[in-house]
Amino acid sequence: MNDSLPPATSDAAPGLRADRVSRRADGRLIVDGITLTLLPGETLGLLGPNGSGKSTLLRLLAGILAPSAGVVTLDGRALPRVGRRATARRIATVEQHAHTQTELTVREVVALGRIPHRRAWSSSTAADTRAVDAALERTALTDRAGQSWHTLSGGERQRAQIARALAQEPYELLLDEPTNHLDIQHQLDLLDLVVGLPIATVIALHDLNLAAMYCDRLLVLREGHVVAEGTPSQVLTPSLIKQVYDVQADVTHDPGHPVIRFLRRTPKP
Template identity: 90%
Template sequence: MTDSTAETPGLESAATPEAASGLRADRVSRRTDGRLIVDGITLTLRPGETVGLLGPNGSGKSTLLRLLAGILAPSAGVVTLDGRPLPQVGRRATARRIATVEQHAHTQTELTVREVVALGRIPHRRAWASASAVDTRAVDAALERSGLTDRAGQSWHTLSGGERQRTQIARALAQEPRELLLDEPTNHLDIQHQLDLLDLVVSLPIAAVIALHDLNLAAMYCDRLLVLREGRVVAEGAPGDVLTPSLIKRVYDVQADVTHDPGHPVIRFLRRTAKP
């Protein structure tokens, strides 16, 4: 493990034909108010895999997701979709491929859950066109997969924080993306719904990037981890290779024991001071 993205496993695939397919960030940086938030990160998202973004607050996870989605433009480097820079792909075409779920979603408009989920179909319709039968089926399927069918007619403003998050997941599913970007989607969810949501994400035949704080959830559900600190990649690889006591101490400044269940590591954090 090194602080240099040039030595990060997997970056050598940049010149292969497969690297031109799908979503890729190539040495992207983002500077805001004179401060470097993301510093030279390269990430190739492979078909069908789930990548976990880890790192403390302020490490650049949310900014990297917004760069991948085309919401922000990189100060340096390029984000490509099937080998084309996102500005050349265009916002509408990008939105048909990439769905995002951010940490906080707000609306002043009085909308029902179904109406919020139906927003995911906008990239698939012509301007001012009414919803088609295909749109209706996609919304129905997204509501069902997210466990929200019985809440479809309920006002968005009456939902709990967890229910709002599930509604945003359903909106992303209705978009029928091939790439899904989620920024701390398990926030505000109880344990059951955290597991249900991540079970759903990894069951989808799409590639996903998920920013997470819970290292155990990342170890359970992610095929690959990208660990950030101060905007740079400090480790990348399979959870069992990345989540070591030394890495956790280095990135999070906490002590942890790491054991290995079949298939993934299990992290147990240690108290800073023992009880008297």
């Protein structure tokens, strides 16, 4: 891990926090007054239908977007005061779709995560090499390091993007629907990897059962508002699913997490 920020003072809120954050675009509120605190080491799941504000909230937490109102803080300091480079050393993001037209090897893609730690035009250091090697090993991509990123499968590309994020040596990791377009095996493999990391993670998901299996806590959004927050067992109820997604569901409880079974709509006569 890095020491890019000074330790939080006794009166500062440690970690990543959003306080009544809103974001307006094209004349409407995309995110409206959301407050959240990311606890050390937890996996926080963001749920909600398309257009509910999940991706925008992640970009606000990363400092990619500026809030129209409210503030995002890191160890009690507003992100603009922290600075973009220091923020990038602490917070890593994995977007929904990663593309590059440049012919890069897997190692070169992962090494992009070291950019926040280097001065412009400077050569990589021994610390950079160690961080990249560790990220490749953690994501089981060491044997793919010299391979073109374009030749990887979808699951391997997602792992490479997570390796790039890990090479940043972050304290917080933000992922936007990383399981999209992956088969079931690769979805489970990727989420096993993510929740096994010793860092705090916010992950936007569509699959409620995956969220129930892997997340410690859930934040459910609808039209930019928080409609529920709590553990999967507290949040994923038939009434909440009906309210947010407008579908009927049965919810049972396996040891440790709820299991959701969606019900077919009754055909109209």
